[in-house]
Amino acid sequence: xxxxxxxxxxxxxxxxxxxxxxxxxxxxxxxxxxxxxxxxxxxxxxxxxxxxxxxxxxxxxxxxxxxxxxxxxxxxxxxxxxxxxxxxxxxxxxxxxxxxxxxxxxxxxxxxxxxxxxxxxxxxxxxxxxxxxxxxxxxxxxxxxxxxxxxxxxxxxxxxxxxxxxxxxxxxxxxxxxxxxxxxxxxxxxxxxxxxxxxxxxxxxxxxxxxxxxxxxxxxxxxxxxxxxxxxxxxxxxxxxxxxxxxxxxxxxxxxxxxxxxxxxxxxxxxxxxxxxxxxxxxxxxxxxxxxxxxxxxxxxxxxxxxxxxxxxxxxxxxxxxxxxxxxxxxxxxxxxxxxxxxxxxxxxxxxxxxxxxxxxxxxxxxxxxxxxxxxxxxxxxxxxxxxxxxxxxxxxxxxxxxxxxxxxxxxxxxxxxxxxxxxxxxxxxxxxxxxxxxxxxxxxxxxxxxxxxxxxxxxxxxxxxxxxxxxxxxxxxxxxxxxxxxxxxxxxxxxxxxxxxxxxxxxxxxxxxxxxxxxxxxxxxxxxxxxxxxxxxxxxxxxxxxxxxxxxxxxxxxxxxxxxxxxxxxxxxxxxxxxxxxxxxxxxxxxxxxxxxxxxxxxxxxxxxxxxxxxxxxxxxxxxxxxxxxxxxxx
Amino acid sequence: xxxxxxxxxxxxxxxxxxxxxxxxxxxxxxxxxxxxxxxxxxxxxxxxxxxxxxxxxxxxxxxxxxxxxxxxxxxxxxxxxxxxxxxxxxxxxxxxxxxxx
Numbered sequence: 001x002x003x004x005x006x007x008x009x010x011x012x013x014x015x016x017x018x019x020x021x022x023x024x025x026x027x028x029x030x031x032x033x034x035x036x037x038x039x040x041x042x043x044x045x046x047x048x049x050x051x052x053x054x055x056x057x058x059x060x061x062x063x064x065x066x067x068x069x070x071x072x073x074x075x076x077x078x079x080x081x082x083x084x085x086x087x088x089x090x091x092x093x094x095x096x097x098x099x100x101x102x103x104x105x106x107x108x109x110x111x112x113x114x115x116x117x118x119x120x121x122x123x124x125x126x127x128x129x130x131x132x133x134x135x136x137x138x139x140x141x142x143x144x145x146x147x148x149x150x151x152x153x154x155x156x157x158x159x160x161x162x163x164x165x166x167x168x169x170x171x172x173x174x175x176x177x178x179x180x181x182x183x184x185x186x187x188x189x190x191x192x193x194x195x196x197x198x199x200x201x202x203x204x205x206x207x208x209x210x211x212x213x214x215x216x217x218x219x220x221x222x223x224x225x226x227x228x229x230x231x232x233x234x235x236x237x238x239x240x241x242x243x244x245x246x247x248x249x250x251x252x253x254x255x256x257x258x259x260x261x262x263x264x265x266x267x268x269x270x271x272x273x274x275x276x277x278x279x280x281x282x283x284x285x286x287x288x289x290x291x292x293x294x295x296x297x298x299x300x301x302x303x304x305x306x307x308x309x310x311x312x313x314x315x316x317x318x319x320x321x322x323x324x325x326x327x328x329x330x331x332x333x334x335x336x337x338x339x340x341x342x343x344x345x346x347x348x349x350x351x352x353x354x355x356x357x358x359x360x361x362x363x364x365x366x367x368x369x370x371x372x373x374x375x376x377x378x379x380x381x382x383x384x385x386x387x388x389x390x391x392x393x394x395x396x397x398x399x400x401x402x403x404x405x406x407x408x409x410x411x412x413x414x415x416x417x418x419x420x421x422x423x424x425x426x427x428x429x430x431x432x433x434x435x436x437x438x439x440x441x442x443x444x445x446x447x448x449x450x451x452x453x454x455x456x457x458x459x460x461x462x463x464x465x466x467x468x469x470x471x472x473x474x475x476x477x478x479x480x481x482x483x484x485x486x487x488x489x490x491x492x493x494x495x496x497x498x499x500x501x502x503x504x505x506x507x508x509x510x511x512x513x514x515x516x517x518x519x520x521x522x523x524x525x526x527x528x529x530x531x532x533x534x535x536x537x538x539x540x541x542x543x544x545x546x547x548x549x550x551x552x553x554x555x556x557x558x559x560x561x562x563x564x565x566x567x568x569x570x571x572x573x574x575x576x577x578x579x580x581x582x583x584x585x586x587x588x589x590x591x592x593x594x595x596x597x598x599x600x601x602x603x604x605x606x607x608x609x610x611x612x613x614x615x616x617x618x619x620x621x622x623x624x625x626x627x628x629x630x631x632x633x634x635x636x
Numbered sequence: 637x638x639x640x641x642x643x644x645x646x647x648x649x650x651x652x653x654x655x656x657x658x659x660x661x662x663x664x665x666x667x668x669x670x671x672x673x674x675x676x677x678x679x680x681x682x683x684x685x686x687x688x689x690x691x692x693x694x695x696x697x698x699x700x701x702x703x704x705x706x707x708x709x710x711x712x713x714x715x716x717x718x719x720x721x722x723x724x725x726x727x728x729x730x731x732x733x734x735x736x737x
Contacts (some may be wrong), residue, residue: 612736614729615668619660 178228185221218600232263247367285326288428291317342498412489440524644685
């Protein structure tokens with residue numbers, strides 16, 4: 001039954017690819033309905049699994065595993081883990097996916113690749129569900145790469161646009177760097193322990209059999225995969241460019257599939273990674289640093305989707321920080337065993353859960369504004385509050401939730417992470433708390449620029465077809481997501497994942513931490529209001545007075561330049577590739593050409609012997625015979 | 637002095653050497669052809685001598701065959717030389733250098 005959660009969308013992919021696209025191409029809506037039916041099926045099964053898990057002993061459903069490969073004595077099984085972590089993830093993924101698909105019917109209407117789009121979306125969802133449910137690293141890696149492939153196909157969905165094709169390639173290559181580390185870690189672990197099974201690896205790590213530098217290296221390798229997929233520093237550059245894909249794809253990538261896979265992987269491997277203090281410290285530092293690093297770039301971006309992309313990177317950093325902070329507490333002995341391990345996962349996945357709703361809401365909302373204006377550039381929007389009231393209200397709810405305003409979803413999950421960070425990683429806590437302020441500021445900068453003020457023209461050269469609210473099929477998912485963006489924090493997800501949080505609606509406001517982060521959030525909103533709402537302070541003059549810093553931010557810390565000019569051009573093209581070319585030209589070609597040249601030159605010398613004179617040949621034969629005879633006489 | 641096998645062999649060797657010298661050293665194609673005939677004759681003498689001294693008659697029979705073949709070969713050789721002469725106006729072997737590089 002649990003396998004069906006994966007198989008339904010996979011089946012839908014196959015049906016669309018091999019039946020609907022070739023034979024029913026004139027009715028593309030069929031493929032959308034197929035996808036939606038499959039995902040509804042997955043969602044129902046996921047909810048059923050969630051309920052079963054909550055009733056099961058230790059919150060784990062056992063299931064049979066099937067043999068996948070047998071290489072000599074090595075048997076590799078495919079099996080399913082259905083525990084509370086997986087249950088929460090499958091429900092999140094299938095819910096977001098379903099809403100995104102419904103939205104897509106409206107958003108992608110009339111696109112030539114409608115059926116192709118839904119086929120990929122099905123496969124994407126199937127891969128992500130498989131990744132979540134896999135119980136061994138090899139099987140997980142298969143889906144992990146499946147997710148990577150689908151993200152490539154969907155980011156480059158409009159492949160005729162060079163930027164889209166480039167962005168897809170970039171996403172694929174950059175995440176591949178991290179995946180390489182992951183794959184090496186899997187092989188390394190297998191060599192050391194002889195198993196791919198995640199549960200067994202955890203037992204070995206907790207029992208101390210797997211430890212020392214082996215564990216640290218393997219844990220960091222696994223984390224490098226997560227860094228690539230989740231767009232953490234220093235592999236964050238692909239995520240903003242991934243905005244070239246259709247907006248619902250961005251929503252799905254950022255909220256439910258793809259980027260959350262990295263956080264999920266760290267959460268899934270948490271007992272193992274947290275057993276190494278070095279590795280978990282790396283997780284915490286990368287997470288905390290990425291949170292503030294990405295937020296600063298979000299402050300100045302002018303493309304609405306890019307702001308959201310930086311925000312996603314930043315929020316994923318929070319999740320990593322949550323895992324890292326609790327892990328450090330565990331590794332340094334401040335927290336005791338089992339509780340610590342579930343607490344870390346609970347904190348991070350709770351934020352992942354709430355983030356999925358408000359971030360997909362924000363992305364779909366930005367898609368809705370673009371539906372009206374034909375652009376994603378906030379400098380050309382403005383004043384959409386009046387024409388798109390539904391989009392406006394839902395977008396503001398999402399922004400408030402992301403900014404962590406009580407009592408919306410983001411508040412609760414963010415408080416959890418801040419609380420743990422404060423307890424175990426004081427330095428990173430301060431970075432995180434500054435990020436709270438930045439988050440609120442950049443989100444409301446988006447709100448004020450997009451929805452307030454005067455309309456500034458939309459897409460260049462587009463004949464004004466009149467601004468309008470998006471159709472119902474787009475608005476309904478927004479409203480549903482907005483409801484979740486409010487209430488998701490009230491759901492006992494943390495408890496379910498094993499952290500005994502005392503949820504109390506008003507009690508949360510008694511802690512000083514809540515007031516600090518709330519006031520910072522509100523301060524951020526106010527500052528955005530002053531600059532972009534009221535225009536009491538000119539954004540331009542602030543930008544000019546901060547000259548170099550502004551340039552640094554708008555150029556994304558020159559990371560693209562660093563990677564492309566320095567790393568790719570200098571190091572790879574001028575360095576390694578040039579060396580390869582040199583070897584190819586002078587050693588490989590050289591040896592082949594050399595042999596040919598020697599043969600030709602030898603031939604030129606030897607052919608002088610061929611005088612064409614019969615008598616010379618005759619003499620040579622005679623001398624030869626004499627030599628043979630002499631030889632025989634002497635040696636016989 | 638009784639004439640024994642060795643005398644025949646020496647005669648044959650001398651004839652063969654003369655023939656070989658002619659083949660390798662002479663420039664006129666006709667002389668080369670004649671020298672080849674001398675070499676053949678030298679070989680024939682050897683065969684007849686061995687045939688006589690070992691009392692096997694088939695050696696002498698073979699010599700007859702060889703002479704027949706040699707006559708035919710001489711005819712072909714002469715014909716070739718005439719053909720070459722017609723096309724190149726010379727029978728100088730050193731001028732026949734079509735096989736040269």
